[in-house]
Amino acid sequence: MAQTYLIFISMVILLFSSIIYLDTQPSETHKTDYPDELDIEALVLQSEDQKLIYGYTLFTATDQLIGPRASKVEKQITGNALQCTSCHLNDGIKPYGIPLYGVTERFPQYRGREDKIGTLAERINGCFTRSMNGISLDENSEEMSAMLHYIGWLDQFMPPKDVEFGNGLKPIDLPNRKVNLTAGADAYQKHCALCHKSDGQGQKSPENNTYIYPPLWGNHSYNNGAGMNRVITAAQFIKYNMPFGISHDAPILTDEEAYDVAGYINQQKRPQRALLEKDFPTLIKKPVSTPYPPFADDFSIEQHQLGPYQPIIAYYKEKYQITKTK
Numbered sequence: 001m002a003q004t005y006l007i008f009i010s011m012v013i014l015l016f017s018s019i020i021y022l023d024t025q026p027s028e029t030h031k032t033d034y035p036d037e038l039d040i041e042a043l044v045l046q047s048e049d050q051k052l053i054y055g056y057t058l059f060t061a062t063d064q065l066i067g068p069r070a071s072k073v074e075k076q077i078t079g080n081a082l083q084c085t086s087c088h089l090n091d092g093i094k095p096y097g098i099p100l101y102g103v104t105e106r107f108p109q110y111r112g113r114e115d116k117i118g119t120l121a122e123r124i125n126g127c128f129t130r131s132m133n134g135i136s137l138d139e140n141s142e143e144m145s146a147m148l149h150y151i152g153w154l155d156q157f158m159p160p161k162d163v164e165f166g167n168g169l170k171p172i173d174l175p176n177r178k179v180n181l182t183a184g185a186d187a188y189q190k191h192c193a194l195c196h197k198s199d200g201q202g203q204k205s206p207e208n209n210t211y212i213y214p215p216l217w218g219n220h221s222y223n224n225g226a227g228m229n230r231v232i233t234a235a236q237f238i239k240y241n242m243p244f245g246i247s248h249d250a251p252i253l254t255d256e257e258a259y260d261v262a263g264y265i266n267q268q269k270r271p272q273r274a275l276l277e278k279d280f281p282t283l284i285k286k287p288v289s290t291p292y293p294p295f296a297d298d299f300s301i302e303q304h305q306l307g308p309y310q311p312i313i314a315y316y317k318e319k320y321q322i323t324k325t326k
Contacts, residue, residue: 035101035157040091044150055150058143059084059092062132063210066143077143078132080271081202081211081220084147087131087228089241092150093157095166096240096248101154102167112285120148130226133271169236170248171325172255179231179306184264187257191243192216192265200268213244217268225273230289231307232326234262263306266291287326288312296320 044056060083063069067078089097107120114122121144125136137144159165189198195213196202202215215221227233239258240248253261280286283296291305299312316322 035099035159036090036094036097038093038157040093040154040157044153051146051149052153054142055146055148055153056091058147059088059150061210064208066137067132067134069209077134077137078128079134080132080215080222082132082214082222083211084127086211086214087127087237092154094241095159095164096168096170098169098237099154099166100151101156101158102165104148104152104155112282113279115281115285120151124148130273131222131228133221133223133273166248169233170240172236172239172258174232174235174309175256175259175307176310177308178303179263180260181264181267181306183257184260184262187253187261188264191253191257192261195244200265216265217270219271221270223271223273224292225276225279229266229270229291230287230326231259231262231266231291231305232287232289232309234266235259236326238262259307266305284316284320284322288316288324289326 041056041060044052047053058065062078062083062085063081066075068076068081070076085091087098088094088100092100104120107123108117109120109123110117111123111126113126119139121139124144124147125139128134128137188200196216197213199218200216200221201218202211202220203213204210205212211220222228228237235255235258238261239251239253239255240246243252246252276292277294279292280290283294286295288309289304289307291301293301293304295304297312297315299315303309303312313324316324
């Protein structure tokens with residue numbers, strides 16, 4: 001709690017050093033068609049809700065509080081340099097940047113990877129053990145409670161029902177071919193290397209040694225069991241969110257470039273998760289771009305990793321009447 005208190009004090013100092021003025025309680029006037037225009041940090045600080053502030057800080061400084069840089073070994077839950085906000089962009093409110101508003105109401109939720117109805121806390125632990133290459137957090141812990149509190153608080157910033165919701169990821173027109181790794185490497189150097197560096201190892205802040213732009217492969221990135229290790233998922237995320245700062249309605253990369261660079265990134269070495277063969281007990285529910293076996297089809301591992309995916313999608317449609325989208 002001492003560490004939490006220090007974080008709280010430092011953030012309050014930051015608040016009073018600013019000249020931003022906001023109402024005490026967020027209202028309908030704060031809602032916009034694109035909620036990522038909001039200053040979530042300022043709203044969190046002004047709430048004076050210490051649990052909310054702690055939840056927000058856990059999302060934005062994950063590696064420092066419950067990751068490899070945590071001062072206490074028992075708090076070192078995540079195993080790499082990523083923050084929650086590495087994937088849930090703009091503090092979790094960017095449309096099609098895997099936003100978190102509205103998530104609370106969608107749980108409990110069935111997930112094919114575990115083949116069961118799961119809670120939101122279990123889903124968070126899925127991120128910790130896969131995207132963050134760590135271990136599960138105690139679901140009854142102060143940290144889990146604070147994170148759930150923050151996610152629930154974000155629900156008030158959902159766009160009005162008559163505008164585009166921006167939930168999850170936005171589909172691309174999937175190229176009907178295998179990933180071109182050479183083109184992917186070229187696209188990476190052109191669009192990604194400035195922030196994530198040519199070697200994919202990201203860029204750190206000189207002030208506190210935390211990553212400004214996270215590693216995309218290597219020991220400090222997501223492991224091979226993460227959802228982002230699927231080409232289709234990664235391509236959708238990259239197309240409408242990268243280079244960092246673009247909006248989904250004004251992308252820079254083409255579908256072809258996003259597809260190739262996603263394949264290139266996910267062919268690089270990264271941590272390996274054990275027991276992946278236990279994922280998707282009902283194999284026909286496995287996404288077609290899942291890069292590891294077993295599969296409910298005879299397509300090669302290489303084709304599941306690099307495409308083309310249309311033949312696999314057609315197979316599941318014809319044999320199982322399942323329409324696959326990822």
